[in-house]
Amino acid sequence: MVVNVCKHCQRQYISVTKGFCCSRCRDIDDMRFAQIKAYLKYYPNSSAYQLAESLNMTVYTVLKYVEEGRLQFGRGRFEQLEED
Numbered sequence: 001m002v003v004n005v006c007k008h009c010q011r012q013y014i015s016v017t018k019g020f021c022c023s024r025c026r027d028i029d030d031m032r033f034a035q036i037k038a039y040l041k042y043y044p045n046s047s048a049y050q051l052a053e054s055l056n057m058t059v060y061t062v063l064k065y066v067e068e069g070r071l072q073f074g075r076g077r078f079e080q081l082e083e084d
């Protein structure tokens, strides 16, 4: 069992494997990720800060997606997206 901190509500929760989002925030998580993907389609090579500013989310949240492995982050900018 692992104690995780949800990237959206910052609540602690327990899960079997390491996670970044609690069960209550799954919808928010998917919505945010969809927004990031859409944004990067129009503005590739955006920085985490630009993403956060434009999409009204925190840089922390954006960087958590990177830590999670859902976003590729190189040389300070998002260069490519993982296909799903």
Ligand SMILES: [Zn+2]
Pocket (backbone or CB within 6 Å): 006, 007, 008, 009, 010, 011, 021, 022, 023, 024, 025
């Ligand atoms: Zn949450």
